[in-house]
Amino acid sequence: MALPAHGITALFGPSGAGKTSCLRAIAGLDRDGVGRVAFGDTVWQDTPRRVFVPPHRRRIGYVFQEPSLFAHLSVAGNLDYGFRRAGRPAQLDRDGLVERFGLGALLHRRAATLSGGERQRVAMARALLSDPVLLLFDEPLSALDDAARAGLLGQLESLRAALDVPMVYVSHNIDEVARLADHIVLIEGGRVAAQGSLQDTLTRLDLPPALGEAVGAVIEGEVVGCDARDQLIELAFAGGRLWLPRRREVVGQALRCRIGARDVVLALAPQEGSSALNQLRCRVVAMAGADHPSQCLVQLDAGGSRLLARITRRSWHALGLAPGVEVWAQVKAVALGA
Amino acid sequence: MALLSGQDLQALWLTLRLAATVTTLLLLLGMPLAWWLAHTPSRWRRVVAAVVALPLVLPPTVLGFYLLLLLGPQGAVGQAMQAMGLATLPFTFRGLVVASMLYSLPFVVQPLHDAFESIGPRPLEVASCLGAGPFDRFCSVALPLALPGVATATVLGFAHTVGEFGVVLMIGGNIPGQTRVLSMRIYDHVQAGEYPQAQVLSLCLLVASFAALLAMSLLRPRRHARG
Incomplete structure (x- = not known):
């Protein structure tokens, strides 16, 4: 499967189709059963050649379905975790991102005291601050209520416009995908059923009935x-x-x-x-x-x-x-x- | 009349020194062991876990007896140590430390193992995606999240070492300032019919044990609130 290195690519398909497995393979979180993963000219995994770049050297921003904040750190501690390890890159505007995600008032709070939407906003900002070359989203909105979902969709939409980093977005919600994606990969039963630009692909006549x-x-x-x-x-x-x-x-x-x-x-x-x-x-x-x-x-x-x-x-x-x-x-x- | 005689104080001090040494060493050793047990896909995991848990069910005298054979002048380890020009371990403080470490091992490893396991893979995956290497992940994520478990391990390891008797009897003997710990001293007092002295020392252990358990139960609800 080849994905474009720009814009938002959606991996879309029914639950259990293998979307998350695909994302985890890209991130290097699941090493077994994966053949080859390359990003641009960089080979991240090539099992026959015994090449494997561990996730912490891939510079990936991964936003999981549940926000997965570090419970022992404050919001600021969570945000700075990746930022510090990326060497506090000067081109990343930490304060600007904090403001964009509306986190200014939450910086000293603990993760356990935040709402679901707030947590996911922290998780997204945290991923962005780690200076990623690729952003991976695994159904980041599916655990949220409608209001929080609408808010975050807006954030993601403006990110797409503001950011040069390619994103892969896994979802089984067609409205999310149709709103955000430039490119879509339809996955069914563990294999790619179709892929291409969003508009062309969703109006094809040979799509699987699922x-x-x-x-x-x-x-x-x-x-x-x-x-x-x-x-x-x-x-x-x-x-x-x-x-x-x-x-x-x-x-x-x-x-x-x-x-x-x-x-x-x-x-x-x-x-x-x-x-x-x-x-x-x-x-x-x-x-x-x-x-x-x-x-x-x-x-x-x-x-x-x-x-x-x-x-x-x-x-x-x-x-x-x-x-x-x-x-x-x-x-x-x-x-x-x- | 003083509540505690000089010899009693000596035994008390020795016991605290032993427990502190054993607990520190066990935490250093138990941490990687518990981490390995919580994360290895190896088939040997269950075997190792069973060996670690053995002292839970093994009578302390049996453990002490085997250690005496193994570490003594005729034992494999004892002979090896003599060949290297080292003194054998039985009836020394160092011997007591080694024996107590084996005896208290499950009480330290078990809570650490549980704590590491209950963290789950997700926080570590998040940390690795944020650029943290394996050792960094352990120090910055796993250890802080497992802190209540570390506290439990410390309290249990310490208290359990303080209270041992059978192992000490077999491998330590009853040498003042060397291997005569609190529980030995209580036994001596009772044998000599000095019930008031035995009473005072026993009370010390009772209070300390209760305080340890209380401290643990105070630590627990905090762990759940953090979850």
Whole structure:
């Protein structure tokens, strides 16, 4: 498996698919049963050649599912553990990170007195302060409640923009992945089912059925309008415009949204007198069978953006659909993040 | 009349010196041993653990007897020591230290082993990802987290050494200032019908033992609160 050395790569798949094992192998925490691991030009493990670089020499930032703070140290002690061992590198702004993660008031507290979200924030800042060349996240948000999760997702999103360090992010939550990742590796049953850029991969027709709900388009666009009366925002992207429920978005910001394959209805002409807000003009690209014999997946092109629709085979025939046919897609889009 | 005679004080001092020496040496030795037991994937782990635990069930006189044979002038270790120009260990303070270390070994290793095991692999994995090497991880993470266990090991090792009798009888004898420890002295007093003197010394041991156990139970809840 080769992963890009920039941006966020998501390892996505059902529980028990081998995502964590993969991450532990990269970090060098599990040595047995691993063949070869290399980062850039550096070989970290090559079992036939008896090469093994121990984890503490790999300069990896690892954020575990449970925050795993050192119980005998204060928050500051935890943060400085890796920072000191990395030689307090001057390019790392410790105070800035403390502020970014909102830890200023917690520095003297013990780990046991922190909430789950606070602990995970400390764990992330601690990993960043160890001056890593690679950041590994193992479902860092799955043990948190919704509010803490939303907060940390925002932090991660801004980190992606601010940081040059490649990240590998393990998750079984498609919304997290769709919001954060640039690149995705779909793992199923211990092997790679598909990988590539997020948008292309999630709209492929040959994905294993176990990934069912995850299948669908991820649209990246810019918020261009806001309807305060109806509490909607307007998102412009390559294939047109979408209205989405408003949360805290502001005009001008970039925003991703997800359009699940089940949330797309196809029609041959734009519908009037329909409650559907969003209708996109598309061209049929290809069709493939879905997990149930009555269903099929239709790949669509909306002005350069890929969409996926899951419809019945009966409808496919009734509408006379074929590659190249123009259709109107009524979509229910879910904005990702705030 | 003084509560404690000069000889009693001498025995008391000797006992404290013995217990302190034995406990210190056992902590230094038991730490790597307990660490190894807690982390090795080796098949020998169970065998070694059983050997370490042996003094728990072995009658002290039996342990003392075998040590006497082994360390004595005719024993393998004794002959080797004589060949190197060293005095044999039986009936010396150093012999008492060696015997007491074997006798109290499980009382130090067991709590250390439990403490190291209860830390689990995660804190050490975190430390290694943060750039800490093996020895660094042990000192900066494992040891501080195992501190309650170290305290328990210290108290148990010390108290157990103070209270021994059978091993001392076999390998130490009853030489004033050399091997005559508190428990021997109490035995002497009782034999001589000096019950008040035996009473005072016994009370000392009773109070000390109680204090040790109290200290341990005071340490425990702190460990859970830290978890």
